[in-house]
Amino acid sequence: MIHLLTIDWLLMLEKLILIAIIVMFSLLVAMYSTYAERKIAAFMQDRIGPNRAGPFGILQPLADGGKLFFKEEIIPSSSNKILFILGPSLAMLTAMMTCAVVPWSTDLHLFNKTIPLQIADVNIGILYVFAVVSLGVYGIMIGGWASNNKFSLLAALRGASQVISYELAMGIAFIALLMLTGSLSLRTIVEQQVTSHWNIWYQPLGFLIFFVCALAECNRTPFDLSEAESELNMGYHQEYSSMKLGFYLFAEYVNMFISSAIMATLYFGGYDIPFFNEAAHTDWGNWLAIAGAVCFMIKISIFIFTFMWIRWTVPRFRYDQLMTLGWKKLIPLALANMLITGAVVLWMHK
């Protein structure tokens, strides 16, 4: 619990440094996700991919970023200027906000202090994630509307209705998981999985629903209807140029990183090292925390790879197929999963 009555400046400084590190790290991962995406796409299409900037093209993201910064910034004269700038800012902000509750690893012990590798261990962690996800719509909607372009508006409406529809199934999948864990705090959920089995063994269907919804919430293929260039020219960011466009594209990668982190936390044990008993090696101290964080990153990387793998394998859905899948398949499935989980939990406790 945060003490609001007296300002603990040392704690504030510690948290500020932690926030800076985590935000920088998320941006770095997102930056290299763009590189990974291009390399994986190239591999799957039997090409080489970016290979000019630096060895193996490893400086390509920097070159892309530099290019975006130096491009001419165009604000359409018929657009609503404030909202036009607010759109990409909100998209980026909501993408970054979720990382506040993700537990990155066990506590670090530095300078006679215990430093938790989590910005805020709030007791409503999952609901916070859910709230931020539901706010993510505004970036797309405001940007699409403020552009004053019919294609942008259509894409924004598509994107928003898609996110709203898939939020429901995602929420119900959450509830089934919460019945098992009995806690909303992400740290507690991970600790339970460290001492016991991973939640994926108890909630395989719930995870599948969650994964499909995560794809839809990130606007990734096969759910990238708001960017369907064959029907909508380019999508909700059609009028955007320079770094404002970069923010929209970049927010997608940050979202992908964070939703992979959430999935790894909820279903795959977070920073738990598989086939390894952490409780027997407490004398390792900080190294254990670092090993946990590395393990967490490997899990996240596998998820990010899966996202990209799907993107370059599966074609885009049609809009009515998307809605049918969301409302008529995933929600009843999630409800059935919730009811069965509830019945089993009740039966096991008796």
Place this chain on the structure above:
Amino acid sequence: MTATEILFWFLSALALFSALMVLISKNPVHSVLWLIVVFFAISGHYILLNAQFLAIVNLIVYAGAIMVLFLFVIMLMNLNNASEPQRNSLIKLAGVVAGCLLLMVMVSAVRSAGEISHSQATSDGGIGLIENLGTVLFTQYVVPFEISSVLFLSAMVGAVVIGKK
């Protein structure tokens, strides 16, 4: 002034300012966005009262769901200043009188409630935490809770029926 007080005054000022902006804004889309800011400020107040669950549910339900639908409708209708109907001055006067009367009722209610709530505000007030709220809802108030959920369900069914016509 402690951090809580600073936050309280900041959030109150923000809530009042953005509530005013909801009314003053000419563009309906701006009004909706200011209303979202109001919900954020109120959620901040909930957190100050140690009611994190209420705060986050307020954000999920109002800012995340209801206001998105508002924005949807307003964007599709494409309202602008010209299409707003001009009301005559008599109705405007009646509106001002009604608003002032409502303000008076509210001020008197707050004045009489000020003495009672002071003792509760200083206690730790853990009722907003999810465990306590859930226990109270499912034991003490289980019948009203279930009845209101049936009401929601019937409203949903009604909306689907009207939508199908």
